[in-house]
Amino acid sequence: MRVAFVLGTASGGTGRHVLMLVEGLVKLGHQVLVIGPGSVGEQFSFGEAGARFVEVPVSDRPDPVNDVRAVLAIRRLTRGADVVHAHGLRAGALAALGRRGPVVTLHNALTTGGFVGVVYGVLERIVARRAGHVLTVSPDLGERMRRLGARDVRAALIAAPVPRPAKRTPQEIRDELKAGERPIVLTVARLAQQKGLETLLDVAAGPWQEGREPLFVVAGGGPLQGELQRRIDAEGLPVVLLGNRDDVPDLLGAAVALLMPSRWEGQPLTLREALMTGTPAVASDVGGIPEILGDAGILVPYGDTGRFRDAVRELLEELGTARTLAEAAGRRGREMPDGDDAVTNVLGVYRA
Template sequence: MRVAFVLGTTSGGTGRHVRMLTEGLVRRGHQVLVLGPRSVEEQFSYAGAGAGFVEVAVSDRPHPRNDLRAVLAISRLTRDADVVHAHGLRAGALAALGRRRGLLAVTLHNALTASGFVGFVYGALERIVARRVDRVLVVSPDLGERMTRLGARDVRAAVVPAPPLRPAKRTPQEVRDELRAGERPILLTIARLAQQKGLETLLDVAAGPWEDMAARPLFVVAGEGPRRAELERRIQGEGLPVTLAGNRDDIPDLLGAATAVFTATRWEGQPLSIREALMAGKPVIATSVGGIPEIVGDAGILVPYGDVRGLRTAVRTLLTEPGAAETLAAAASRRGREMPDGDAAVESVLRVYDREDPTG
């Protein structure tokens, strides 16, 4: 089978997911071609996984001239493909407009959050994907419901595994010493410092009040992004118990030291951070949005987005209610063991690629 992947600019989970699918398909004897910006090849090395790679400028913002060039390139480069599988809304719409033959699948990894003119354009792209694509894969039930309403004929849940979690290299106490946590519990957030991640809500939660100030949790945020300066000003101005730890390559070490993983995000599909938390046996306190409830199950406490009091109460419950942390940690370990692996994801897309598959 000849499979062509199309993707846009990405530095995270989407790029890793396509790399994992590429490795699995090549290992099974299929021919894979990846089309996307040069930056994704430099970061994820699809050629190193056995695929062909051709640079196609799929940008993350609407640009009529560049988009036309991308459509023409996709049409030309995929004319012999049995399957074209695009990842992301813009890549999916461009692939749909450039389609010649073969089955067309699109995986939607994110929800539409933009407003104004950009939101209008992205709404139009959603309708193109819904009406022109053979099979739409989604990372959360709400995305599936939206695409069905827009007219998609075959909508399925995407299987997105987490990569194996490497062993920690440092002891929890060494990490606690680095973070100057003392005896306080650590609530770890792994997130880009961006608007979608609800970090202003995290700061509201951290502000308390906490009855026992000596034992109030330390919120540690691992990640970088455009909102760092704004967050730092508030943390310092209000003396909040929050540490912005920057981009880290020692996430397993941080997880080992954490009491729980905390996220106040506005929306997520199948976040790697929560899957890593479960594989590390850590409870989760999170907003009940997107695909998070499906992943967490009984391994955490879920609260509506923006409910500061509810999130703070969840933290208190986890830290002070007898047996709560231990019960949730045991559930997290169980769910972590149940997470799908790379082979499950590859077998899932092979079923998607089968035109005779009746499960859609």
């Protein structure tokens, strides 16, 4: 089978998912072409995985001239493909304009309005009307695409890569962070609007029982770093911004819980990585989070600072609850699909 993937300016999670599909399909003897911006090709090295990579600029914002060029390039490059599989809304819309009936996986939802929201709505309608199959990472995305008239909407199966073993002990991490006796509550996220980090700071502000204040540790960089740091400094909040880290398994090993106050998530790799290390989570009840978390944590309505704080306090003070949720996290982690499951799933879609 000849499979062509189309990508835009993919995030880490989307790019890793496509790379895993490429590796699995090539291993099974399929011919794979990846079309996307040069930066994505450099970041994920699809060529080393056995695919042919062709650079086509697919920007993350509307650009009529470049968008027409991208549509024409996709049409030309995919002429001999048996399947075209686009990832992301913009890539999906351009692929659908370039060739009718592609498979489109939607990895994200819109969390802002205005002009961006209008453009997003137009792209959604293009995908709904012209895609052959739409795969979505959360039930709410699937329902929206059905309302817009998509013919075949299915749940996307995103594999959970097995995290590497921790290289440092929890005490070594605690010493690095100068945590003292404070329990560590970890967030791993890009510092951006979607991640709801203003709620995290509100939770950290307390009040907390004297001597029981947790240390909130945030791993990740992004456009809101300066703004968040200024508030942390001004209010003296017990929050440490670490920037981007490559030792998340070590951080998870030292944390009592993962805190995920996001406005929306699909199938976040960080949450599944936490579960696979036996770390329970306190997370927003949005998008695909409930299906992944199951009984391995506490769901809270997005933005409800008081209930987020109560949930963290429960994990810190109720040892039985913490132990039960940690056991459930380990169990959920063992149930996560792997790369072979994801490849088998997409092949079923391609042959439908």
